[in-house]
Amino acid sequence: MxxxxxxxxxxxxxxxxxxxxxxxxxxxxxxxxxxxxxxxxxxxxxxxxxxxxxxxxxxxxxxxxxxxxxxxxxxxxxxxxxxxxxxxxxxxxxxxxxxxxxxxxxxxxxxxxxxHVIGLGIDIESRIDARLAGEIRGVVVDAAEQAVIEAGFDDAVAGLAAAFSAKEALYKALYPQVRAFFGFEAMRLARVDEGRLRFLAAADLSPTVRAGQAFEVDIAFEDGGVRSIACCLRARG
Missing domain, CATH: 3.90.470 (Ribosomal Protein L22; Chain A)
Structure with a gap:
């Protein structure tokens, strides 16, 4: 070709x-x-x-x-x-x-x-099926996060894919501040809104990323999968 x-x-x-x-x-x-x-x-x-x-x-x-x-x-x-x-x-x-x-x-x-943009992350994921969801669920989210997914999404498999994608995007956006690898458990899904997921940091990751700090990721289901965008802004003022 x-x-x-x-x-x-x-x-x-x-x-x-x-x-x-x-x-x-x-x-x-x-x-x-x-x-x-x-x-x-x-x-x-x-x-x-x-x-x-x-x-x-x-x-x-x-x-x-x-x-x-x-x-x-x-x-x-x-x-x-x-x-x-x-x-x-x-x-x-x-x-x-x-x-x-x-x-x-x-x-x-x-x-x-x-x-003013100090961190940016985009992630795209293809559709996952129930089998794959079963394999990755325990790695991506804990039981409390899974409950948030089931309450916030009509399709829990799609919701898990969204949480996975959003955490990937958030990792990319926060890397310039953290400068080190952190796993899925470092960001815990706290809320599902229309087109947006809210996460709370589970531990201090850097002087500017502290335990309990909230981060939001925009999500959209498209091309049969999901797209997530995380953007971190410098404080103005």
Whole structure:
């Protein structure tokens, strides 16, 4: 297959979280059209961290980086390679903060150049079935959180997928403040609102992320799955 067929249905989009305008770019990709030569074709370098990765990982990484380049370009920020940090986090160019996610054949990046945005996370997940939900439920939420899901969603499996996705997005958004890995148990689902989940930090994670502190994540069910956006803002004043 022609390598030019790798990326398709690519388009910009705009989003908001807590009233904050955000700039995005999304695409679909065909793994059967992936080739390592696509990296130099697009002016990118296959990172050494992916030297032993399977083709699927290399392909989805490339699709995410292409979305990132185009999202940043919409903000007037030129970017070549976006390096990988010590915790596998993207190292964004000065003046930008962004987040990448991919699921199935989809990739997406959300970005901002607003200095008040100090953390940004986007996560997309494909639909999960009852079997998979049973396998991950005890890892993603505890019994109290599961009760919140069952009370707040007509479909508890979809609700679990939303909680999973929202926690992933929140991890990405809080990483710049925490600078360390934390698990699903660190953020506990407290409330389900229309299009939004509220979490409480279960422990002190950093001087600015304290136990009991509340965080909200916007969610939307789309493309048969779920999309979550978390945005952390610098205190104004």
């Amino acid at each position: 022609d390598r030019n067929a790798f990326i398709h249905d690519a388009a910009p989009f705009d989003a908001q979280a807590h009233g904050q305008p955000l700039t995005g770019y999304a695409c679909r990709f065909r793994l059967e059209a992936y080739d390592d030569a696509l990296y130099p074709d697009h002016g990118l370098r296959l990172p050494p961290q992916l030297a032993r990765a399977v083709a699927k990982r290399r392909g989805e990484f490339l699709a995410g980086r292409l979305c990132a380049r185009r999202a940043l370009a919409r903000l007037g920020i030129a970017s070549a390679d976006i390096a990988i940090g010590p915790d596998r986090e993207p190292l964004w160019p000065a003046g930008a903060i962004a987040s990448i996610s991919h699921a199935g054949d989809r990739a997406v990046c959300l970005a901002s150049a607003d200095p």
